[in-house]
Amino acid sequence: MKRFTNRSAFLLLTLMISCLAGCSVIYNKPETDSGNTYIDPVDATEIVLQAIQDQDVESIHKIFCPYIQENDPELDDKIEGMFQYIDGNIIDYDEPGRDPGSLGPDIDGNRVKTQSAEAMTVKTDQNANYSITVSTVKEYENKSDHIGVTSIMVSNKDKMIYDETKGGYPEDAIYRVEYERTFEDY
DSSP: OOOOOHHHHHHHHHHHHHHHHHHHHHHHOOBOTTSOBOOOHHHHHHHHHHHHHHTOHHHHHHHBOHHHHHHOTTHHHHHHHHHHHSOSOEEEEOOOEEOOOEEEEOTTSOEEEEEEEEEEEEEETTSOEEEEEEEEEEEETTOGGGOEEEEEEEEETTTOOOBTTTTBOOGGGEEEEEOOOOGGGO
16 A cells, blocks of 8 residues: 655645636636626625725726626616615625526527625624625626626615515615616617
């Protein structure tokens, strides 16, 4: 039986680290045919959380897909509105978690792969509790300008109380930064 030496352990560890690092780089930032760079939803959520703390509209604007950046003239106002919606400064949040994503056709039969991430508990210095979800498009057949962040949803957990008389949650329990699409957008 051959002995497992320190040198063998070092080589094995180096190989494992190289493989894992390479996989994460490819997974987090694959480039599309058009040159658009996909942003992982966990990374995007971290950018959004930091930008909220810094009141940095531009950092959030830049991670939205090119289509929304070019076609939503109110995008920056919606981002500013999100800053105003959150009561206080973020003092703590859970590490964002990623959903497994979905794959399916759009209205024209083009293949679309989506993914999102959520920071389940975001606390502010005003004792307000939120969750923040960032949705992305990872792949979009024939529409590469749709790759990137497509929406941000901020849920006020303190207001998320189901009202049976109205059949839903209060309107002010959720704030969305998203593009209001028309039929022509599809």
